[in-house]
Amino acid sequence: MADNHAETSREGGVNAPPLLDLTIDNITPNTIRINSQSSNARLTYLMARLVAHLHDFARETRLSTDEWMAAIEFLIGCGKICTDEFILLSDVLGLSLLVDNINHPKPPGSTEGSVLGPFHTHDAPTLANGASMTSDPEGEPMLAVCTVRDTRGRPIPGVTVDIWETDSSGHYDVQHADRDAPSERCVMVSDDGGRFWFRGLKPVSYPIPHDGPVGKLLQMLSRHCWRPAHVHFMFGKDGWDRLITALYLRGDPYETSDAVFGVKKSLVVDLDKVDKATAEEYGVEEGSWLLKHDFVLTTQEETEKLRDQLATEALQKLGLSLKLVDHLPVPDLD
Amino acid sequence: MADNHAETSREGGVNAPPLLDLTIDNITPNTIRINSQSSNARLTYLMARLVAHLHDFARETRLSTDEWMAAIEFLIGCGKICTDEFILLSDVLGLSLLVDNINHPKPPGSTEGSVLGPFHTHDAPTLANGASMTSDPEGEPMLAVCTVRDTRGRPIPGVTVDIWETDSSGHYDVQHADRDAPSERCVMVSDDGGRFWFRGLKPVSYPIPHDGPVGKLLQMLSRHCWRPAHVHFMFGKDGWDRLITALYLRGDPYETSDAVFGVKKSLVVDLDKVDKATAEEYGVEEGSWLLKHDFVLTTQEETEKLRDQLATEALQKLGLSLKLVDHLPVPDLD
Numbered sequence: 001m002a003d004n005h006a007e008t009s010r011e012g013g014v015n016a017p018p019l020l021d022l023t024i025d026n027i028t029p030n031t032i033r034i035n036s037q038s039s040n041a042r043l044t045y046l047m048a049r050l051v052a053h054l055h056d057f058a059r060e061t062r063l064s065t066d067e068w069m070a071a072i073e074f075l076i077g078c079g080k081i082c083t084d085e086f087i088l089l090s091d092v093l094g095l096s097l098l099v100d101n102i103n104h105p106k107p108p109g110s111t112e113g114s115v116l117g118p119f120h121t122h123d124a125p126t127l128a129n130g131a132s133m134t135s136d137p138e139g140e141p142m143l144a145v146c147t148v149r150d151t152r153g154r155p156i157p158g159v160t161v162d163i164w165e166t167d168s169s170g171h172y173d174v175q176h177a178d179r180d181a182p183s184e185r186c187v188m189v190s191d192d193g194g195r196f197w198f199r200g201l202k203p204v205s206y207p208i209p210h211d212g213p214v215g216k217l218l219q220m221l222s223r224h225c226w227r228p229a230h231v232h233f234m235f236g237k238d239g240w241d242r243l244i245t246a247l248y249l250r251g252d253p254y255e256t257s258d259a260v261f262g263v264k265k266s267l268v269v270d271l272d273k274v275d276k277a278t279a280e281e282y283g284v285e286e287g288s289w290l291l292k293h294d295f296v297l298t299t300q301e302e303t304e305k306l307r308d309q310l311a312t313e314a315l316q317k318l319g320l321s322l323k324l325v326d327h328l329p330v331p332d333l334d
Numbered sequence: 335m336a337d338n339h340a341e342t343s344r345e346g347g348v349n350a351p352p353l354l355d356l357t358i359d360n361i362t363p364n365t366i367r368i369n370s371q372s373s374n375a376r377l378t379y380l381m382a383r384l385v386a387h388l389h390d391f392a393r394e395t396r397l398s399t400d401e402w403m404a405a406i407e408f409l410i411g412c413g414k415i416c417t418d419e420f421i422l423l424s425d426v427l428g429l430s431l432l433v434d435n436i437n438h439p440k441p442p443g444s445t446e447g448s449v450l451g452p453f454h455t456h457d458a459p460t461l462a463n464g465a466s467m468t469s470d471p472e473g474e475p476m477l478a479v480c481t482v483r484d485t486r487g488r489p490i491p492g493v494t495v496d497i498w499e500t501d502s503s504g505h506y507d508v509q510h511a512d513r514d515a516p517s518e519r520c521v522m523v524s525d526d527g528g529r530f531w532f533r534g535l536k537p538v539s540y541p542i543p544h545d546g547p548v549g550k551l552l553q554m555l556s557r558h559c560w561r562p563a564h565v566h567f568m569f570g571k572d573g574w575d576r577l578i579t580a581l582y583l584r585g586d587p588y589e590t591s592d593a594v595f596g597v598k599k600s601l602v603v604d605l606d607k608v609d610k611a612t613a614e615e616y617g618v619e620e621g622s623w624l625l626k627h628d629f630v631l632t633t634q635e636e637t638e639k640l641r642d643q644l645a646t647e648a649l650q651k652l653g654l655s656l657k658l659v660d661h662l663p664v665p666d667l668d
Contacts, residue, residue: 020599022428022435027432031427034555034557035555037557038554046397054429058429061379062662094361094362095392097361099397099399101356101361103398221381222371223368261353263354265354318394329396
């Protein structure tokens with residue numbers, strides 16, 4: 001690539017590489033150079049790779065002015081709809097899943113992660129074991145009986161568990177304009193045996209919001225906008241890697257075509273029916289749905305070590321000369 | 335890259351490649367495949383390259399969840415500010431200049447293009463030759479005397495010329511909250527000799543809007559937000575390639591560090607002073623500033639031919655097997 005603007009101009013108090021006569025061939029190194037003046041090496045690296053990919057994209061596609069304008073209008077449309085549209089965009093482009101996989105690698109035997117999605121809230125009530133988190137009389141009742149353990153099978157008490165799902169109509173509470181209190185969501189804390197149990201609904205498949213630009217994009221791409229039936233779980237406790245995941249019902253028509261790429265084989269579960277003994281033990285109706293699952297957390301230390309190791313291997317494979325600073329790659333200039 | 339989800343699932347009426355167990359390594363081909371179901375080959379190609387670059391970016395940088403969230407927040411911030419923030423973002427990342435260069439290649443001897451920027455409007459009054467387009471009493475008066483010609487030097491009459499610049503404070507009219515009518519902007523039509531002339535202001539350098547996310551980004555990158563003094567011109571006539579350009583004043587402190595990469599050597603001009611004869615001819619004050627410039631347009635046919643030729647050469651150089659359909663590359667699968 002032509003690169004003939006290397007000297008630094010200091011005229012008029014401007015301390016920047018001189019930019020002039022920028023062409024298809026030299027705009028990229030010049031943009032990267034003018035973006036490389038801060039002392040933040042990570043930011044410099046992120047911007048350099050962002051600009052290189054953005055420009056390569058335009059060069060490889062010979063992006064037309066009309067297409068560029070359509071992209072701008074798309075972003076403007078996303079900005080107008082609501083603050084979740086950009087997360088949705090990241091979700092349907094597979095970026096959210098990729099970023100989660102990069103940041104939260106799971107060693108064998110631990111529970112895999114899934115996408116957070118835009119419907120987690122911070123106002124869910126903390127419920128005692130056995131409580132109901134639903135106010136929807138239409139759904140099919142489901143008892144969930146779960147444990148949280150470490151990779152050696154030992155229960156972890158005191159884990160905060162955020163749980164959320166849609167109502168029987170396939171909508172989260174926040175999607176109802178008349179929402180006055182949280183519903184189909186709660187926070188639980190695992191007991192001394194690492195256990196938590198609650199009453200919810202058998203989840204249903206539902207379309208992601210598709211009345212905005214992201215929905216139009218899916219339509220243009222002949223993609224459907226459905227997610228298979230699932231319940232979200234988020235586990236947090238000091239010293240443990242935060243686990244954002246979900247359990248998916250086997251046999252859902254969208255099991256292998258989730259619009260946001262979240263399903264993993266190890267997260268697909270079968271529901272049972274509550275038998276008489278269980279009904280009595282948990283005070284629920286015999287014959288209602290039963291979800292039993294054991295979640296396995298990893299420590300923050302384990303995860304960081306694994307993440308660093310995988311990052312180092314991946315970057316070597318890509319032939320990039322980088323070092324990790326605060327667990328994040330920056331160019332190794334030494 | 336692992337790629338073991340090739341069959342097509344038709345279960346439950348869903349006609350899509352099965353997605354399951356997506357990992358850092360196989361998310362990209364799977365996302366590209368599910369995006370490849372429409373009959374629009376160009377859209378399929380654009381999305382495939384977009385997804386590949388977006389995912390490669392995340393993989394190469396091992397993008398952290400916090401950084402991903404910062405990017406989402408940045409886009410949300412852009413959407414909240416105003417509809418121009420995304421254009422500004424494209425401008426400061428060098429993408430606007432790149433897209434203009436790709437789409438409007440200029441053969442030698444013709445006037446080069448520059449960035450449009452976010453301040454062109456469609457409400458500028460059409461003025462007769464010699465009229466004033468400014469209502470700012472503070473600025474330094476400037477007479478502009480220009481021609482529009484073809485590459486063989488023949489005048490082109492009837493060209494619509496949009497002209498816009500800031501006032502003496504460095505603001506476009508639309509940046510003033512109390513704007514009640516267009517100012518420092520007009521539309522002219524070239525006469526039979528290809529000439530147009532008007533009275534405006536000697537342009538001043540000014541900062542691009544920097545109270546939003548893009549301004550914060552520039553600050554983080556230790557970049558200034560200034561554009562060198564310039565006047566915008568846009569030329570349109572059926573059969574001629576639309577020319578979006580600007581003339582820049584030589585010696586401006588930001589001449590070689592334009593925040594949006596617009597300056598080209600051939601667009602940097604020297605101002606003269608109006609002499610006595612010119613003052614009488616044009617009815618302006620002797621000693622005021624004089625901008626003389628001859629613009630050279632190319633035909634739409636010439637430009638399309640050159641664009642196709644440059645695209646074909648560039649794509650061959652990149653080793654991409656593509657063909658041009660409607661002047662835009664799509665994969666050549668034949």
